[in-house]
Amino acid sequence: MLDPKQFKNTEEQQENEMLISKEYYDIVYSRVPERSKDTFNKDLIECLKYLAIMSLTKGRRIVVTPEVDDVWHELIVQTKNYENLCKALPGERFIHHTSITPSEYEGVVGSKEFVDEFLKWIPDYIQNFGKFTEENIKRWTVAQFLINNIKIPIDELNNLGDKSQAEVKFDSDWVKYFNNEIKKISKY
Template sequence: MTIITAHDLREGRSLVDPALFQKLTERVATEHDHDLGMAARIVDQALAFLGTTATHQGRPLSPSDEVDPGWHEFILHTVDYAAFCERIAGRFLHHVPTDPEDPATLGESAHEAIQYTVDAIATAGFYVDTDLWPTAHSVACSQCHQGCTSSTAP
């Protein structure tokens, strides 16, 4: 039997240069009123989410309310974000808002979407900061503007 410890898991921050990680952390702290420690956790989990999205085969993944600002701030650094996407995925990782008028996007609860994403991140070998991925019944929506997901199209 193999036992996996937290030390065996990858951190999202390992996917980018430390200077870029710091720049994103500072941006999240400033724009979303977090201390640097919380902002670093958010950016780390956004990167783990994106790293998982890059290779995930299956339905689209969805960030939590807590993690989504890390993705949003990274997207604003378009040159860095595009280079990151090309390096880890070989393609651009689009941010796709959920269309509340599309029946294909309805029916899955936020709890199920977040749990599916958390399971995928863990399966990909990343550390999951469970405080930033609420899976309790209190989750009202998966994140920004009624939900958004990663793209699955290559």
């Protein structure tokens, strides 16, 4: 016999299937001070990309700017919504946050692993979300470091990301879902 519940598409079910509901968005936005909606949206979108990649790793050092990290903190505070967000990511697991400085983290994993892990972000980002632009690169400390300190031009960084082996690769259906969610968020 068919279970009629499987055909119900309640508002609550629809909201649980979203990365960020309007209500969740409004709460987080209200708690991130002194930021235009446009800037907040850009920070949120890059935060979601960061979390998506993290969901398919065993954990890595945070490589986004403090502004994006602030958004992540506010997402986490809304625990039920954050749990649902994590379940909607490709890894379908809760992503924990641990405060640790880069030097402390390097001490835990070792210098070689620290650098290797740092560089893995480039192909993982580019091969899943496209090339870095002048706008989105502002939110990724790893890319900023390579451009500003190592003097790698953005187009060369993008080429390296295209040619290097990505550790994380999303299913094309999930990428379509993600892009649709981003369109919804942009309209909030």
